[in-house]
């Protein structure tokens with residue numbers, strides 16, 4: 001059987017963990033070195049300096065490319081570093097068309113960093129492909145979205161947006177952190193660039209911050225590599241090792257968390273104290289059909305409303321098994337109030353348009369026992 005024919009679970013485990021290593025270790029060695037001795041003074045070998053390339057990171061990058069169906073991947077010291085490297089593909093005067101529901105850190109980058117670089121971002125409702133097309137001008141060089149979005153879990157039709165971006169000669173970049181390559185492969189749907197905050201599902205244990213970019217086109221790969229090396233934002237050897245280690249259990253972690261999330265979504269949707277539940281795995285979700293077409297599950301993130309800011313605070317603080325923390329994709333469950341936490345950095349000018357409501361809670365479901373998680377939620381809902 002060839003690599004291409006293997007199913008995802010097999011690919012996660014069966015890869016060359018130690019190319020060219022004389023001892024054939026079954027896990028990837030941590031090449032914790034900044035520099036590499038060269039055999040000749042007038043020609044560099046495969047590795048010379050770890051900012052430019054490191055064998056531990058190379059195994060990880062090759063594995064990420066294989067899992068996402070790309071030709072080349074690049075790993076960074078955070079998701080934001082990966083997003084920033086993507087933005088470096090643009091120049092002053094270029095425009096981006098994006099969605100108004102973005103990760104808070106990305107909003108901040110767009111509004112307070114890209115503006116100083118002379119790059120203009122236009123926000124539309126990206127679930128409406130026609131709205132994206134209407135916002136495109138000759139200066140538009142990139143369409144940038146997340147799907148599902150965060151925290152409302154709205155779903156963008158990736159193939160449709162890819163077609164529009166292509167028609168207008170714009171790069172199409174998508175942040176796929178909420179799904180991971182296990183549940184969704186945007187390159188196969190026509191995207192040019194997939195970005196992951198590997199801090200989330202890919203590393204999976206809340207112990208590393210890391211990011212990744214995966215591309216299909218070789219020329220684009222060269223441009224991203226140049227950026228990664230020029231700005232020195234690549235992931236270090238030890239974090240690359242932790243990333244590789246976390247990745248092996250991606251499928252079983254997401255399977256377990258997603259099973260619980262589906263049950264929790266159904267429980268919350270039928271609870272009298274809960275207003276709306278946002279989860280793309282629910283048949284009642286506004287974008288359920290689009291999501292079904294382009295992804296292989298609803299994931300392990302959901303949000304819901306509880307009527308007031310006071311109730312949201314009481315709920316978040318009363319839970320035992322959901323710690324109050326930023327982030328998602330960890331083995332441990334957590335809860336956050338997006339307005340106060342992940343989205344507190346949404347710039348003031350955008351508040352009102354993109355601000356999550358004060359009673360919105362976001363759950364990041366881990367791999368604890370489903371019944372325990374539901375019992376904890378049930379107990380707290382009775383108290384609010």
Ligand SMILES: *Cc1c(COP(=O)(O)O)cnc(C)c1O
Pocket residue numbers: 078079080081103105106146150175177178197198199200209210211327
């Ligand atoms: C967390 C997150 C990021 C930023 O990643 P870091 O690793 O925290 O820098 C970007 N996009 C999404 C969707 C995220 O959830």
